Amino acid sequence: MKEGDIMIGAQVGRVLKSKNSAFAAGTFALSDAGWSTHSISSGKDLTPLLANWPAHIPKSLALGTIGMPGLTAYFGLLEICCAKKGETVLVNGAAGAVGSLVGQIAKIIGCKVVGSAGSDEKVKYLKTIGFDEAFNYKTVSSLEEALKRASPEGYDCFFDNVGGEFTDVALHQMKKYGRIALCGAISLYNDSVPRKAPYVHVPLIMQGLRMEGFTVQRWLNRYNEGLEKLMQWVIQGKLKYHEHITKGFDNMPSAFIGMLKGDNIGKAIITAK
């Protein structure tokens, strides 16, 4: 992942004219063309959408539920958290593009799911998409108590999108041999001086815990497997999606800042007009 990627984002576009037989006019594809309404491509930087994309499924899901965030949730939960039926999964940033999918996939495979989010509206949303327990971390009197109340017996898996104090507290609520997937650290990105936490050695050793960081590129050769599974669940209605849509490129900066501040539920999408 190059740093610049963050600002360029990814786009779903439609091929208008083509001299490349791999991308006939009318084809939808992911591109790296940046924030432009029209662009010219040799086809090299285009990725075709999953074949047989049903007409009633928005193509923009290729940027979210059936795209990178979906794959991040899918592989992170199954390959890093190694979540199994009957286990209890904790996810923070739970109403975000990735978090909301982590919780739903965990439910699909038969886990109990606890989510943390930063507004009552988000908590309400988490309940509607099947989270067993959800709480607003900004208003609970004690994060430790909230985690204990939601799952008194502790957590087998913790999908961490946030970092910071949340991690420090959750670490001590893990069951023996628990697995922590480090996916993001949104609470830490704005630090000019790196913030510090107590060494993790003693809790990790005593409970036999695993903490593993990842980016989705790790499973590049398995993207198709993941995308097909995600599409299947969307079609079956098992995976609900919610897009936070901002209209017009002019509004991109405020949409980006809003995303970092936690304004959105689900994937932040910007339409050209």
Next chain:
Amino acid sequence: MKEGDIMIGAQVGRVLKSKNSAFAAGTFALSDAGWSTHSISSGKDLTPLLANWPAHIPKSLALGTIGMPGLTAYFGLLEICCAKKGETVLVNGAAGAVGSLVGQIAKIIGCKVVGSAGSDEKVKYLKTIGFDEAFNYKTVSSLEEALKRASPEGYDCFFDNVGGEFTDVALHQMKKYGRIALCGAISLYNDSVPRKAPYVHVPLIMQGLRMEGFTVQRWLNRYNEGLEKLMQWVIQGKLKYHEHITKGFDNMPSAFIGMLKGDNIGKAIITAK
């Protein structure tokens, strides 16, 4: 592991008289009887030594190389670090009971091994038992430079017995998808206030690193497999042992403090007389 275990230690003793057919007189066994020259046991708290223990192999190795420390090194390196032939392994506390075995087992399976220890005498010892690179962390001008010099291309595995600043620095010398086994944190045990370190999220995420804590009890049902392998390597001369022997129970407190201070090379053993 109960906290009291640390002070009780484990003993190798010989059965003098017996009414239990499982432990005939003359049998050597591990016991939990504490610091006593003689004790009475129903046999419940005794663990027989590995069968067919060769006469020329000291029975005290059942407390070290062919005991808990050996098993800790064996399973920690193979199951937590997942070290594979051709990889580079870093171990700190490398001249200790566990560390010296980690390095040697890593060599046996075909790894490059780098060790850190706290005296020139220990560093010399590490070279004699086959470490590819070893340095005295107390006298190097920069730990980061020492690690880079020993393995410019970085480390696949890091077997951490120490914690603290060593971990902070080593973390940034790991190769992509590196594995860190947290076995101990001797640098942290004396802290009255838990010391802090920068959050590990960003390096773990960016490099896809895994950090996992463990105690050897995790492989209770595989002890025999491990002990037989360790014995085989000792008999073949592939695994060299060095015991730090203190004579007489009266000297136990100073031997224990010395162990925590880093006086010993290899396992600290106390004889009854």
